[in-house]
Amino acid sequence: MTVVEEPTTADAPQKEIGKARRRKEDARLITGRTTWTDNMVLPGMLHIAVVRSPVAHAKITEVDVSAAQQAPNVIAVFTGQDFKEEQGSIPCAWPVTPDMVNPGHPSVAVDEVNHVGEAVAVIVARSKTAAQDAVELVDVDYDLLPPVLDMEQAVAQDAHLCHDHIESNESFNFVFDAGDAGTGANTDQAFADADVVVSRRFVQQRLIPAFMEPRSVVVQPQGDNYTLWSSTQVPHILRLMLAMVTGTPEHKLRVIAPDVGGGFGGKLQVTPEEVITLLVARRLGKPVKWTETRSESLMSAHHGRDQIQYIDIAADREGNIKGLRCRILADMGAYLRLVSPGVPILGAFMYVGIYKFPAYRFECRGIFTNKVPTDAYRGAGRPEATFAVERIMDELAVELGMDPLELRRKNWINAEEFPFTTAAGLEYDSGDYEAATQQALQLLGYDELREEQRQRRESNDPVQLGIGFSTFTEMCGLAPSRVLGSLSYGAGGWENASIRMLPTGKVEVVTGSTPHGQGHETAWSQLVADQLGVPFEDVEVLHGDTSISPRGLDTYGSRSLVVGGAAVMKAAEKVVAKARRVAAHLLEASEDDLEFAGGSFSVRGTPGTGVSIQEIALATFAAHNWPDGMEPSIDAEATFDPVNFSYPHGTHICAMEVDTETGLVKIRKYASVDDVGVIVNPLIVEGQVHGGLAQGIAQALYEEAVYDADGNLTTGTFVDYLVPSAADLPHFDTGNTVHAAPGNPIGAKGVGEAGCIASTPAVVNAALDAVRHLGVSDILMPLTPERVWRAIHQGGDGGDRATAGTIAWGGASTETTTGVSTDESSLGGDR
Amino acid sequence: MTQISVRVDGASYSDDVEPRTLLVHYLREQLGKVGTVVGCDTSNCGACTVHLDGEAVKSCTVFAVQADGSEVTTIEGIASNGTLHPMQKAFHEMHGLQCGFCTPGMIMASIDLVNDNPDPTEDEVREGIEGNLCRCTGYQNIVRAVQQAAAEMSGRSSDTLGVRS
Numbered sequence: 001m002t003v004v005e006e007p008t009t010a011d012a013p014q015k016e017i018g019k020a021r022r023r024k025e026d027a028r029l030i031t032g033r034t035t036w037t038d039n040m041v042l043p044g045m046l047h048i049a050v051v052r053s054p055v056a057h058a059k060i061t062e063v064d065v066s067a068a069q070q071a072p073n074v075i076a077v078f079t080g081q082d083f084k085e086e087q088g089s090i091p092c093a094w095p096v097t098p099d100m101v102n103p104g105h106p107s108v109a110v111d112e113v114n115h116v117g118e119a120v121a122v123i124v125a126r127s128k129t130a131a132q133d134a135v136e137l138v139d140v141d142y143d144l145l146p147p148v149l150d151m152e153q154a155v156a157q158d159a160h161l162c163h164d165h166i167e168s169n170e171s172f173n174f175v176f177d178a179g180d181a182g183t184g185a186n187t188d189q190a191f192a193d194a195d196v197v198v199s200r201r202f203v204q205q206r207l208i209p210a211f212m213e214p215r216s217v218v219v220q221p222q223g224d225n226y227t228l229w230s231s232t233q234v235p236h237i238l239r240l241m242l243a244m245v246t247g248t249p250e251h252k253l254r255v256i257a258p259d260v261g262g263g264f265g266g267k268l269q270v271t272p273e274e275v276i277t278l279l280v281a282r283r284l285g286k287p288v289k290w291t292e293t294r295s296e297s298l299m300s301a302h303h304g305r306d307q308i309q310y311i312d313i314a315a316d317r318e319g320n321i322k323g324l325r326c327r328i329l330a331d332m333g334a335y336l337r338l339v340s341p342g343v344p345i346l347g348a349f350m351y352v353g354i355y356k357f358p359a360y361r362f363e364c365r366g367i368f369t370n371k372v373p374t375d376a377y378r379g380a381g382r383p384e385a386t387f388a389v390e391r392i393m394d395e396l397a398v399e400l401g402m403d404p405l406e407l408r409r410k411n412w413i414n415a416e417e418f419p420f421t422t423a424a425g426l427e428y429d430s431g432d433y434e435a436a437t438q439q440a441l442q443l444l445g446y447d448e449l450r451e452e453q454r455q456r457r458e459s460n461d462p463v464q465l466g467i468g469f470s471t472f473t474e475m476c477g478l479a480p481s482r483v484l485g486s487l488s489y490g491a492g493g494w495e496n497a498s499i500r501m502l503p504t505g506k507v508e509v510v511t512g513s514t515p516h517g518q519g520h521e522t523a524w525s526q527l528v529a530d531q532l533g534v535p536f537e538d539v540e541v542l543h544g545d546t547s548i549s550p551r552g553l554d555t556y557g558s559r560s561l562v563v564g565g566a567a568v569m570k571a572a573e574k575v576v577a578k579a580r581r582v583a584a585h586l587l588e589a590s591e592d593d594l595e596f597a598g599g600s601f602s603v604r605g606t607p608g609t610g611v612s613i614q615e616i617a618l619a620t621f622a623a624h625n626w627p628d629g630m631e632p633s634i635d636a637e638a639t640f641d642p643v644n645f646s647y648p649h650g651t652h653i654c655a656m657e658v659d660t661e662t663g664l665v666k667i668r669k670y671a672s673v674d675d676v677g678v679i680v681n682p683l684i685v686e687g688q689v690h691g692g693l694a695q696g697i698a699q700a701l702y703e704e705a706v707y708d709a710d711g712n713l714t715t716g717t718f719v720d721y722l723v724p725s726a727a728d729l730p731h732f733d734t735g736n737t738v739h740a741a742p743g744n745p746i747g748a749k750g751v752g753e754a755g756c757i758a759s760t761p762a763v764v765n766a767a768l769d770a771v772r773h774l775g776v777s778d779i780l781m782p783l784t785p786e787r788v789w790r791a792i793h794q795g796g797d798g799g800d801r802a803t804a805g806t807i808a809w810g811g812a813s814t815e816t817t818t819g820v821s822t823d824e825s826s827l828g829g830d831r
Numbered sequence: 832m833t834q835i836s837v838r839v840d841g842a843s844y845s846d847d848v849e850p851r852t853l854l855v856h857y858l859r860e861q862l863g864k865v866g867t868v869v870g871c872d873t874s875n876c877g878a879c880t881v882h883l884d885g886e887a888v889k890s891c892t893v894f895a896v897q898a899d900g901s902e903v904t905t906i907e908g909i910a911s912n913g914t915l916h917p918m919q920k921a922f923h924e925m926h927g928l929q930c931g932f933c934t935p936g937m938i939m940a941s942i943d944l945v946n947d948n949p950d951p952t953e954d955e956v957r958e959g960i961e962g963n964l965c966r967c968t969g970y971q972n973i974v975r976a977v978q979q980a981a982a983e984m985s986g987r988s989s990d991t992l993g994v995r996s
Binding site: 022023025026027028029030031032033034036038039041129210211212213214259260261262264293294295516517518519683684686687688690691692693694695717718719723725726727728729731732755 | 849859863864865866867868869870871872873875876878905906907910915919922923924926928929930931932933934935938953956957958960961962963964965966967968969970971972973974
């Protein structure tokens with residue numbers, strides 16, 4: 001054993017946490033040396049193409065596969081009848097109420113189809129092209145049923161049914177009432193006593209996650225074992241669920257998520273195609289691959305958002321808020337997928353935002369329609385909640401004649417009030433809303449832009465300027481297992497990590513949190529480098545394979561660093577504790593006399609003595625000179641379960657130009673200041689904020705999944721579904737304040753969803769601020785030039801157009817019902 | 832089947848292809864050049880961008896037979912002797928990628944952009960890569976990367992980075 005010089009302070013390695021480390025992941029991604037699932041080629045591999053329903057709602061009367069079976073190079077064709085005994089139902093892990101209705105979700109439709117794009121047959125062929133060619137040869141007879149497409153019509157009396165074997169189109173009715181829960185005052189009383197009530201109907205249009213890598217699944221059977229590669233966010237959840245759905249024993253199933261090209265919640269799923277590919281491989285005993293086309297992805301992978309929100313806010317004339325009442329219709333689509341019902345319920349606790357509402361009531365009805373199921377999409381419930389509260393605060397400010405920021409300031413939680421328990425019952429951990437707001441105002445150049453706005457108004461400039469705020473918070477770090485249990489979620493929210501000290505002193509970190517672009521390999525290396533005092537380069541992060549990383553709950557809900565990173569820290573602590581005992585033995589000292597710094601143990605007050613943790617790793621491997629009664633290992637595993645969520649917050653301000661002659665909106669400037677707690681890697685944090693902003697702005701301005709009157713998705717390609725390009729987005733001016741999260745050892749709060757949650761209302765508020773003096777009080781998202789022009793020149797919210805009546809927002813035009821809140825008005829009675 | 836001869840990343844290939852085979856499928860499935868990926872089926876996303884005789888093309892809009900006799904360069908062929916191309920280096924330095932799926936196409940399109948315009952403004956970069964979609968980054972760091980690489984590719988100092996807008 002070599003005894004090394006104790007490093008002097010000057011030579012001590014610089015802290016990794018906080019350093020803008022360039023990513024380890026990049027090396028393979030910028031050179032094309034990646035392992036996307038679709039890259040996989042195995043000997044004898046067969047290829048799947050899926051025959052999909054061209055109709056939204058029908059009974060299947062006959063499926064004739066004979067021509068397809070005889071097509072060249074086709075090995076097999078399967079229908080729902082073939083699989084009905086073994087395919088089970090796509091699982092829903094979140095029964096949000098005890099009486100929630102789940103109609104069941106076959107992977108391949110058996111006797112009815114409930115949305116365009118639903119699988120009705122499966123072609124298996126020697127090549128992908130042969131399989132696709134044979135799709136055309138399958139002849140399905142459909143007995144058409146009326147499609148249910150509009151949520152408000154779906155809940156009306158005598159509505160057509162989406163599923164004729166259940167009684168209505170309602171899956172659940174979830175209620176949270178702060179008065180009943182003891183976290184707030186009586187809501188009805190608060191509204192009855194209020195000077196002012198403002199009611200609005202907001203529409204969260206249907207969105208598509210649109211990850212860049214199309215989904216792909218490969219299954220390799222080996223005896224009675226199956227290895228499944230999937231472009232998934234959730235290999236661990238997928239393994240468990242596939243075992244339960246298909247009856248393949250869990251220990252016979254290995255799931256691998258190799259490089260995964262984005263997810264945004266869209267790959268937080270157990271998909272029909274994953275079930276299908278496994279069943280085909282099991283039947284045929286051959287390796288099988290399915291890779292979707294983009295059109296298939298847009299029409300069959302789950303969608304997001306799609307809610308109608310009826311929001312009432314009560315206040316006094318001085319602008320003190322008194323109550324908030326939210327009634328939500330949430331479109332589940334045709335079936336319940338993994339967390340479909342849970343998405344709006346995640347929002348249930350965030351509608352109060354950063355404000356001290358004394359009273360709060362939330363009701364959400366989950367509604368079936370003949371469309372693709374909805375499920376998680378970046379933010380999942382929290383963008384909807386944030387939009388509603390940030391928009392209604394602006395509407396209240398207008399009603400009261402107050403500055404929107406002044407109204408917010410008057411009602412938000414002050415820095416000295418943390419921890420603060422809201423009317424929704426959540427205990428917000430830390431922050432300073434005023435500090436973030438001040439910084440954002442400076443970044444924006446607020447005073448100059450307000451002055452320019454005034455000048456443009458005065459000169460009646462055809463291009464008007466508006467400024468919109470979003471002062472938001474979100475709950476991240478999903479999640480405390482006990483809280484999930486109280487919400488009837490089917491799993492916990494812990495995360496697992498282990499650290500393996502290799503003989504050469506290199507370190508393998510195993511994480512259960514599976515990345516798909518977030519940079520875990522880099523950030524986790526930084527954590528471990530600091531904790532163990534080893535070089536950043538000496539750490540390798542392993543993930544995404546249930547055989548290598550056997551325990552985990554994967555990546556979503558801004559949980560990875562907050563929960564998964566915390567598990568890594570805990571595992572590192574254990575490694576150091578074990579190594580300390582070995583060091584004491586080797587240095588012939590008491591453990592209590594040792595200090596650990598810069599990766600070395602040394603006897604306090606005895607410079608020059610010391611042994612590094614990397615040397616201890618070799619000594620452990622040899623185990624020649626070893627403390628009595630100790631296992632020869634310093635490896636460690638840890639599972640971290642948070643006791644509370646973490647609460648990132650921030651202030652986003654958008655300055656928007658609106659061309660009143662053409663309806664074109666253009667973001668003039670966008671400034672955001674986010675408090676995501678302690679920052680491990682500022683480069684990655686900034687990147688996450690940028691990407692979130694792009695998606696949140698895209699909801700406000702560009703994206704919408706549109707169905708026509710027959711239930712056809714008319715935005716089924718990237719020609720029609722407008723994922724923004726570089727030319728469509730502005731430069732972002734971003735900043736941070738830092739208030740450490742007290743609930744985890746890193747102090748991080750989570751950053752993955754912040755930009756997406758905060759930005760949408762800031763953008764819409766900005767556009768409205770530009771044209772409100774022209775009589776516009778709402779514009780439906782996305783703010784297309786047509787809608788903006790119509791809202792300015794024809795009144796209403798600009799939403800009336802060719803597809804009216806076929807999508808969630810119908811043709812309804814929101815009118816002000818200020819001061820009046822009847823059942824009818826708060827249910828959108830202005831329709 | 833039609834026989835084609837094509838040079839890809841400096842090696843010569845001769846193959847029989849179906850006339851309907853797209854260049855991207857030929858690259859991925861017959862040559863194993865899986866660094867080039869398919870992101871859509873309408874030529875909107877640009878993930879499959881390669882260089883055909885030095886010009887960026889979306890390889891899903893080119894039939895393999897159209898590449899007969901041509902020189903194709905993919906993301907796998909732009910580093911030389913283990914040294915990254917300046918554009919690859921800049922994407923890494925500027926954090927111009929997250930999931931990395933759009934990155935091969937984005938890098939190939941950006942190299943072509945800088946070949947045409949050695950000193951692009953921020954707006955010129957944004958316009959120049961609008962045929963390539965990225966869902967992760969919000970593009971800001973991609974723009975920075977392209978400008979940094981442009982400076983390096985034309986031998987300019989990178990001190991002026993970010994001042995042109």
